[in-house]
Amino acid sequence: MTSAEMTVADLIDLLSGCDQDAPVRQAMNPFFPMAHRLAQVVQSVDEAGRTVVYLAEGHDADAQLGHLPPEVAAELTWQGPVQALPRRPRRRVGGN
Template identity: 55%
Template sequence: MESHPHETTVGDILDALSASDRDTPARLAINPFFPMSHRLGGVVEAVDEQGRPIVYIAESPEAEQFGPLPPAVAVALAWQAPPEAPPRRRRGATGPSADQ
């Protein structure tokens, strides 16, 4: 199994998390086609099929799902396109009717 051109590394995650307050809860965003938010579980270091070290971040053992991912998060992850404003319709004239 070949790795992707740029796999997210532990360093990437640490850099991204370093901007957040240490007491802020962290959650997993799962499934780009039906984005859901899940509670984090454990972190396990292992080796892959080629013997390289790899870190797994797991879902909670209780498999606690918080519900749909906020749309802004799905957009930030590029899992969904930004919503488009609905088309504007021309409004009718206001004021007294010409019949009066």
């Protein structure tokens, strides 16, 4: 049976290509993308008896770090790339 869920081995494989000194953040809520600081890894058993690993944010007030950078939300395909509107020429004093 193939699983659509990411496994611990998949996560380790993906993380192996990252800077090992970089902080770990969790991206949450695609409709209002926010970044959260991870604090815990907990292994448990689900209702079907399968082992499951949970990544959790901390209890601190600063665990939610704010809005996810737009380029990260675009990379996750949670929102499209945002482009600035074209600039109009500035009006000058005297009408030109």
